[in-house]
Amino acid sequence: MSSGFARSTYKLFVGNLPWTISSKELKTYFSRYGHVANAEVVFDRQLGLSKHYGFVVFSQRDAFNSASNQNTHFLEGRVLNVQRANENP
Numbered sequence: 628m629s630s631g632f633a634r635s636t637y638k639l640f641v642g643n644l645p646w647t648i649s650s651k652e653l654k655t656y657f658s659r660y661g662h663v664a665n666a667e668v669v670f671d672r673q674l675g676l677s678k679h680y681g682f683v684v685f686s687q688r689d690a691f692n693s694a695s696n697q698n699t700h701f702l703e704g705r706v707l708n709v710q711r712a713n714e715n716p
Contacts, residue, residue: 637691642708661690
């Protein structure tokens, strides 16, 4: 059910993740920009392996903007593909 109010979501798509990165490590990395409400690495359900992408949700717009406006993100030697997530299909 709807709670009766719209809430902004500050969600980023993060691609090109190293296969060794967990959701906890993803959250830790992006916490440098502000409070991370949720971070999730997407895994193949059958194989149990990382699909090399995930999502990060910030609780504050400033943190979201700081992370999304950063030119380059590096994690374990890889350049991450960070984009604002599209909530609409």
